Amino acid sequence: MTTIRCWHGAIAQKSYGIEKRYLCPPPMVHVSAGVNSKQIRAEQPHVTMSVIHEKVSGPHGENLMEQDCSLDDGLKCSFRNLHVTGTGSDSSKRFKLGLQVFLNKHTNMPTAIMDSNPIPIISKPSKKTAKAGNASCFILNGMSVSLLNRINAQTVRTKYMAVDNNAVCAKIGSWSSFTIKMVKPPPAPPPVYVFSNSEPVLYGSEIVLINDLTGIMTDRLIIRKVENGKVSRSGTGPVSQMQKIVLEHPDRVHPEDGRAYYLSASSIGSPKIEGKIPLQAAMDRSPLLDMPKRVGKSQDSVAVDDFVCWTIAGISKFDYTYFGPIPASVDSDVDPSKVPAVMSCPRYNPQTNTMTMSVKNVF
Numbered sequence: 402m403t404t405i406r407c408w409h410g411a412i413a414q415k416s417y418g419i420e421k422r423y424l425c426p427p428p429m430v431h432v433s434a435g436v437n438s439k440q441i442r443a444e445q446p447h448v449t450m451s452v453i454h455e456k457v458s459g460p461h462g463e464n465l466m467e468q469d470c471s472l473d474d475g476l477k478c479s480f481r482n483l484h485v486t487g488t489g490s491d492s493s494k495r496f497k498l499g500l501q502v503f504l505n506k507h508t509n510m511p512t513a514i515m516d517s518n519p520i521p522i523i524s525k526p527s528k529k530t531a532k533a534g535n536a537s538c539f540i541l542n543g544m545s546v547s548l549l550n551r552i553n554a555q556t557v558r559t560k561y562m563a564v565d566n567n568a569v570c571a572k573i574g575s576w577s578s579f580t581i582k583m584v585k586p587p588p589a590p591p592p593v594y595v596f597s598n599s600e601p602v603l604y605g606s607e608i609v610l611i612n613d614l615t616g617i618m619t620d621r622l623i624i625r626k627v628e629n630g631k632v633s634r635s636g637t638g639p640v641s642q643m644q645k646i647v648l649e650h651p652d653r654v655h656p657e658d659g660r661a662y663y664l665s666a667s668s669i670g671s672p673k674i675e676g677k678i679p680l681q682a683a684m685d686r687s688p689l690l691d692m693p694k695r696v697g698k699s700q701d702s703v704a705v706d707d708f709v710c711w712t713i714a715g716i717s718k719f720d721y722t723y724f725g726p727i728p729a730s731v732d733s734d735v736d737p738s739k740v741p742a743v744m745s746c747p748r749y750n751p752q753t754n755t756m757t758m759s760v761k762n763v764f
Contacts (some may be wrong), residue, residue: 411715601639
């Protein structure tokens with residue numbers, strides 16, 4: 402069984418003129434092939450991703466650009482050079498990502514062709530009041546998110562929150578998807594916001610971040626609003642897409658003056674956060690160990706350094722799974738003569754639009 406997954410940002414910012422706002426985080430593709438992994442690596446696999454605009458004048462869209470990327474030894478790749486233009490007669494408010502996956506070097510035909518769901522285009526991070534029609538602008542409870550740290554607004558100095566060696570860290574080369582969950586509401590919550598039975602994450606609430614692949618969870622952290630480089634401890638309301646935030650430790654304070662600690666992407670070492678496995682700093686990553694003292698609890702708005710500020714973005718994904726032949730020679734105990742077989746009559750559930758059956762010899 403082979404599964405092709407693509408993770409990408411739930412929204413994108415439009416580029417203007419010569420300015421290019423690349424898709425952030427960069428779309429990431431992972432092929433999970435089980436016993437077929439070794440065979441696929443030998444096929445020089447590569448993936449082509451296209452930006453497809455949905456123009457108002459036509460239903461078929463238009464390919465604006467594409468990028469080809471080879472899969473690494475882990476059958477992963479990311480696309481860092483794709484952006485959404487905003488020039489000429491283009492008046493689209495959303496676009497799609499088109500994916501062509503080539504896992505066989507002996508043919509020019511792609512193994513799989515996939516399109517994402519429509520992705521909204523924004524000009525800048527939203528500061529609108531929460532309304533039912535603005536659900537796509539906000540970070541919802543239970544949503545997958547990516548967090549990035551950027552120094553002096555420089556793309557080349559961008560680090561992403563990731564998981565490496567079973568530890569949460571900040572990396573330059575790759576990123577991880579986390580599920581954000583509110584575990585405690587803010588002390589004085591604002592009016593209730595509900596979007597199709599989903600509630601937005603609120604400033605001042607305690608949250609945890611759970612890695613979508615490994616299940617590794619951070620400590621409880623308070624999410625705070627950052628405006629003009631200052632933390633607003635009294636900031637309320639829903640968290641918007643692409644907004645800057647800080648993550649404050651709810652229990653740790655400086656023993657002398659009671660100043661708060663914030664989760665940081667700095668490479669400067671300090672004692673590890675309780676419950677976390679320390680990751681040795683390297684050229685492309687640094688542990689999320691530094692909780693710098695920046696603001697007293699009695700102060701409402703104080704300037705903070707860039708390395709404690711995170712931009713939060715929602716994540717969407719699409720995938721495709723297919724069953725292929727088991728290779729004749731694999732480094733496992735799989736018997737190549739065995740083929741997948743259905744052991745029970747399929748049962749269809751119309752409420753969930755799913756089918757359930759028992760199978761064997763599925764790898």
